[in-house]
Amino acid sequence: MSKIPTRLTPSEFEKYVDPYLSKAKRGYICSIPLYKIFNYILYFLYTGCQWKMIPVDRNRDNPDKPEISYQSVYHHFRKWCNDDSLKKLWNGSTESIRSLPNLSELNLDGTHTPAKKGGKSAQYQGRKKTKTTNILPLPDKNGYPLASTEIIAGNHNDAYELEKNLRDLFKDMKQRNLPISGSYFNADSAFDTRGARKVCFNNGVIPNIAENRRGRKKPKRGRKRLFNEKIYKNRFGTERTWAWVDKFKRLLIRFERNDIYFFGLHCIAFAMISLRNLVGEKV
Numbered sequence: 001m002s003k004i005p006t007r008l009t010p011s012e013f014e015k016y017v018d019p020y021l022s023k024a025k026r027g028y029i030c031s032i033p034l035y036k037i038f039n040y041i042l043y044f045l046y047t048g049c050q051w052k053m054i055p056v057d058r059n060r061d062n063p064d065k066p067e068i069s070y071q072s073v074y075h076h077f078r079k080w081c082n083d084d085s086l087k088k089l090w091n092g093s094t095e096s097i098r099s100l101p102n103l104s105e106l107n108l109d110g111t112h113t114p115a116k117k118g119g120k121s122a123q124y125q126g127r128k129k130t131k132t133t134n135i136l137p138l139p140d141k142n143g144y145p146l147a148s149t150e151i152i153a154g155n156h157n158d159a160y161e162l163e164k165n166l167r168d169l170f171k172d173m174k175q176r177n178l179p180i181s182g183s184y185f186n187a188d189s190a191f192d193t194r195g196a197r198k199v200c201f202n203n204g205v206i207p208n209i210a211e212n213r214r215g216r217k218k219p220k221r222g223r224k225r226l227f228n229e230k231i232y233k234n235r236f237g238t239e240r241t242w243a244w245v246d247k248f249k250r251l252l253i254r255f256e257r258n259d260i261y262f263f264g265l266h267c268i269a270f271a272m273i274s275l276r277n278l279v280g281e282k283v
Contacts, residue, residue, distance in 0.1 A: 004247055005272050005280030006046040010035050012279040016096060017271075020088040021080055030076070032068050040073045042272075045265055048249030081264035090267040091176060093274035094146055100277065102141035103179055105231060106205070108187040109238040110136040112154050119257030123155035133254055134158075135266060138169050141234060143241040145270040147172050151259040158190040163199050170203040184208045184228065186235035197225075208232055244273045 008017065013035035021034065030037060040054050051074050056066040080086050094101070112132040115122035125132040132154030137145040147169045152160065173180050181204035187196075192212035200207040208228055245251060248269045256262040 003280050004244055004276045006042050006247075007039050008035060008042070008279060013038060016093065016275055016279060017089060020092045021085045022083050030068070030072070034076075037068075037073055037076050040070075041077050041268065044073075045248045045250045045268055048252065077264070078261065081260050086264040086267040086271075090145075090271045090274070093271040094144065094176070094178075096278060097144065097274055100142065101144045101146060101178075103146075103183050105141040105184045105186060105234055106138055106146075106180065107141070107235045107238045108136060108138055108185065108191060109235070109242075110134050110149075110152075110158060111242060113251065113254045115154070115254040117255050117257055119254070120259045121151045121153045122254070123153040125154040128154070133259075133262070135263075136165065137241070137266075137270065138173075139238055139241045141237065143237055143244070144274050145241060146178060148266065148270070151263050159193050159196070162191060162193060163195040166196055166199040167203075170199070170205065174203075180205055182206065184231050186232055188235070189213075241273070245269050248272075 005012075010033065017038060018034065021038075023034075024030070036057075040056065043049075044051060044054055051070045054070050054073060056068060056070060056073075059065045059067045112125055112128055112134050114128060115131045115133050118131055121133050122131045123133075124130070134152040134154050134156070135148060135150075136152070136158075137148035139145045149165045149169065170180060183205050185200050185205045185207050187207075187209045189210040189212035192209045197207045197209065206226070208226070208231055210232065211225060211227065245266075248265070250265055251269060254262055256265070
């Protein structure tokens with residue numbers, strides 16, 4: 001299998017990353033190649049260290065000084081988050097592997113991340129006993145994250161604004177020409193709402209959602225809902241996707257106060273997961 005990359009060569013960066021990142025047209029221009037900036041950000045994301053702890057290389061002309069300050073690395077990261085460069089990078093990575101995803105099944109699941117510093121969309125979650133944020137990516141059968149919601153406050157249940165979130169996810173995938181018509185949509189009982197099923201049918205997606213009995217002691221009256229248990233078992237492949245995401249330690253605990261920066265880190269992680277068969281060492 002392939003190892004998820006945490007460092008890119010100049011040629012890999014130029015082919016798969018550079019086309020989607022914004023460049024300075026006037027004013028400040030980076031004094032080192034952008035692939036090194038991106039690798040410093042990857043190091044930060046992979047190890048979970050503080051920005052100031054990034055091991056920046058020494059300046060060739062003056063070995064007593066770093067070749068660039070960690071503030072400049074952070075500046076580029078913030079710029080690429082704010083102008084959607086990192087979201088474009090993730091979308092571009094899925095385009096690079098268009099033949100690899102298996103869109104016969106889509107699996108929705110989320111995770112609550114403790115937000116130790118608080119921040120936007122960080123609210124108290126009783127089950128975790130702390131402030132958390134949530135994100136709901138949509139991987140395919142092979143575990144490639146193809147679309148995702150933005151950051152959601154942790155005090156909401158999984159069905160919060162689910163209809164809107166599903167409409168946005170399906171619309172995003174259709175705009176990128178990802179063929180989802182006829183796909184099975186696997187989700188657990190927390191996502192079992194009439195509105196969610198309606199959105200799936202309206203987009204040509206087959207809802208394969210476990211029934212939420214909601215305290216009922218007897219089966220619900222009426223026609224039995226479509227549910228393929230064999231296909232539903234494949235939903236647990238999302239746990240593999242989350243294991244890949246957890247490789248990037250900065251995503252295990254949220255320290256970014258601004259949602260857009262925390263989402264930007266997810267975009268980089270999703271892109272590296274998508275590119276794992278195209279770049280890096282094969283093991």
